[in-house]
Amino acid sequence: MKQGIFTIQSNENIALNVYKMVLTGDTGAITAPGQFVDIMLEGYFLRRPISVCDCVDGKLTLIYKVVGKGTEAMAGLEAEQKLDLLTGLGNGYDLTACRNHALLIGGGVGVPPLYMMARELREMGKEVSVILGFNKAKEIFYQKEFEALGAHTYVATADGSVGTKGFVTDVMNSVDIPYDYFYCCGPEPMLKAVYNASKTGGQFSFEERMGCGFGACMGCSCKTKYGNKRICKDGPVLTKEEIIW
Amino acid sequence: MKQGIFTIQSNENIALNVYKMVLTGDTGAITAPGQFVDIMLEGYFLRRPISVCDCVDGKLTLIYKVVGKGTEAMAGLEAEQKLDLLTGLGNGYDLTACRNHALLIGGGVGVPPLYMMARELREMGKEVSVILGFNKAKEIFYQKEFEALGAHTYVATADGSVGTKGFVTDVMNSVDIPYDYFYCCGPEPMLKAVYNASKTGGQFSFEERMGCGFGACMGCSCKTKYGNKRICKDGPVLTKEEIIW
Amino acid sequence: MVNANTKVCLSGLELDNPVIPASGTFGYGYEFAELYDINVLGTFSFKGTTREPRFGNPTPRIAECREGMINAVGLQNPGVEKVISEELPKLAKCFNKKVIANVSGFSIDEYMYTCERLDAQEQVGLIEVNISCPNVHGGGMSFGTQPEMAARVTKAVKSVTKKPVYIKLTPNVTDIASIAKACEEAGADGISLINTLMGMRIDLNRKKPVIANTMGGFSGPAIFPVALRCVWQVYNAVNIPVIGMGGVSCAEDVIEMMLAGATAVETGAINLVDPYASKKIVEDLPRVMEKYHITNLSDIIGGAHS
């Protein structure tokens, strides 16, 4: 973990209520996809946790959805403005768990962390399939970016406007993807559906309301088969076998 | 009273810890010298009351001393920034009470409101003498500005570095100024000393910690011979005869 | 937005909307009437009134806090007779709704006297009895800190009034619900809460308390979570309407208070720093109701319980 002042390079609307922010600063503490940063916003007491979407050469990309006052304030920020970030938070995904072919499953703003993971898996020479779930066409983002990495990219929309009509699990059930391990991020009902639909081992990223984001307050605890864990420090990524729903 | 958004034109350091801020905006509610404005500052709950130093052609001049966190924040503001002000607060001085020759007595940041008053009295064709009290040379401001209005200007410094050594009352006692009425603004001990040293009727401007600044909360009350008054609404200017020390 | 229904009803007193500037932060109304038509408000609660005129506490009476302020005004008011003969007629010129009469006292007799006088005024729609003052005949402990004392004031006041009587509670107690319950049992028509939290600040330059009286009442947005909790607890404990207040500063806060159990909501300290705050909240309510899919505001009262 590191605390650092980052400078916003850009902050743009890329889908319905979804923004992409690129920052520069000391990204040295960020070591794995699935980790997150915790952002201090003027006028708000608690920091906002946002997953690392990508991190290369000191450039940090975040993708976030406006859901409340904090993210609304973030959407109003402009290039050159500074932000106080805690970086390198959380365990992140373990990419070595996949042998040859990884299936990445993301829903809504669960999609961003899968991008850095897909890139790194491709760099490791692995086959990558990605299933992206959204509600409707206007919410879709990053489909092309995944394709550009050479990932087999499937989209599901709840209203059927693009790709498979339905949920990510409808793609899992209808397309025969020869994955040997999967990685998943999204809202909890999706995680649970994927848990049930999956045929191999895998990892899930969880969300919880956080006090500190770095393991000090016990605000974000959950029970696992291997004991109590803090989503912020021992997670947010948990393995399939340890999860208690 | 009016609420309005003002734009800072300039904000400069003019003496030790003393700043002059010029703003533009709707000054229509400002009707008399001695009135004040109440400034909202980001991150501070209560507004800060500052006297009108001058107000011409929609240009509002304020002079303030950095004494705490709010005024410190003000000192850091820059041209083009916006401020939310309540304007036209307080009764202000009654200039008609002076026949021919007004004596204006100010101490420290009690000096600013006397400037607009001196200007208006001069425009009304009256003789104006001004006694400005400061602690030391570095704190002096606006001496030339008063002289430029054609006011007989005397300075007293506590350390004797400029003008009369001592207090404004030392000037009152040593120089024979033929005033028929006086107007006074400064710290309370000075007001009281002037009260005792003065030979004519006069008016005093008081300070008090304020909740609202416009008469709603009863936070700033004082007792006078004519009943309870709110410094912010029935004051800040009280006449010599009504004051109870 | 067209369909947003903001009407609520307090023991028969129908309000166009639930927004009520709180006692002590809105004077007797006309300072604000200089700025806007105060008839847009649900109503307002006028400055705490006592039998005798009071100057209140020595100054300084005000201290700043993060997201709030402390006041130790000490119930400055011209006394009930002058309120009736001078303030209410002045108010009549700018306000055509029924006002809430906020009453304070230092003995049961005084409460009875003042309430009876105000009960006789046509302009008064509801009496809000502030029981946070120290009881001069009972050792100085505030009437509002013991259920028995709160009940005695309630019963006494109810015996001399016909208008709805709401008892205004202090949050500076171990168990606010038990005090609310005692008031309900004694005949209160409703409960108003919260009054200020006891707080203080010290001036680092003088190394002395900022407030001349040492302590004072802390209020403003900072106290909202405490106020909301108290409203929740009291709503659970009684079957009479609750007026919620404490730190309310925007339309979202009004809705949160109502979900916790408030039938109407008072706005306090925020009126002092933004004199248009209550008007803005009234105007903002329909938009925020739409955002949270609310058509009838009165439907959500207590909606977050179970």
Next chain:
Amino acid sequence: MVNANTKVCLSGLELDNPVIPASGTFGYGYEFAELYDINVLGTFSFKGTTREPRFGNPTPRIAECREGMINAVGLQNPGVEKVISEELPKLAKCFNKKVIANVSGFSIDEYMYTCERLDAQEQVGLIEVNISCPNVHGGGMSFGTQPEMAARVTKAVKSVTKKPVYIKLTPNVTDIASIAKACEEAGADGISLINTLMGMRIDLNRKKPVIANTMGGFSGPAIFPVALRCVWQVYNAVNIPVIGMGGVSCAEDVIEMMLAGATAVETGAINLVDPYASKKIVEDLPRVMEKYHITNLSDIIGGAHS
């Protein structure tokens, strides 16, 4: 600045400075030791420890407030035996000062057991007994809301310990001074205050409480005026040292707390949003002392009284 003396002393426990991260906001220290040398602190109070391991409350346990937060962690901790066998040895590697052991319990027996075990640990310099938990053998009311109960816990704990025992009080009471006095009479070596204010928030989208457990403990800069008032009242009521806390977020707040009567000062929620906060406060103290003409920090304890 060269001459600034920040030393203070808590019942024989000498501290280089009065800055103490508060229980529950500093874990068992080593998350912060990753960031800086925590030996710069006066000391710190470790996470509230109970006899048995506890998972605590269901999540969500955290809600945001203006200038503060609500937590309903519910005393998650590994239990006193694991604290002794695992946490303290880990702490020894990064902290060479005596730590404050914060103890919670749901019965007098439990308090006694846990305190006795921790009293035997060399690393522990002082025991801070949190009596805000509900008393499972006494109807669920918190031990800290009645003077008699507070005194019973104090006496029981004192009978099994040799180290200084500070009783940590809840502010959610009508008369905190009487509870402090009862603890002093029962033998407490000092008083620690305040624990969190009871508060809550409602999620407007779900129209349900944010916190799974409905209510929680509200803390952070917003509560500072209440905490300062409590420290002032308790300092007036007792002759034993007071550790002040509640909303402290900068060196100025530390000085304000000490002027009100605190011998040392704990920093809570601020550590969670700025992990370097306590270190910054320690480093900033000499500058702020100079600004307010303070040479010996211990000289100002209670300085704003009379």
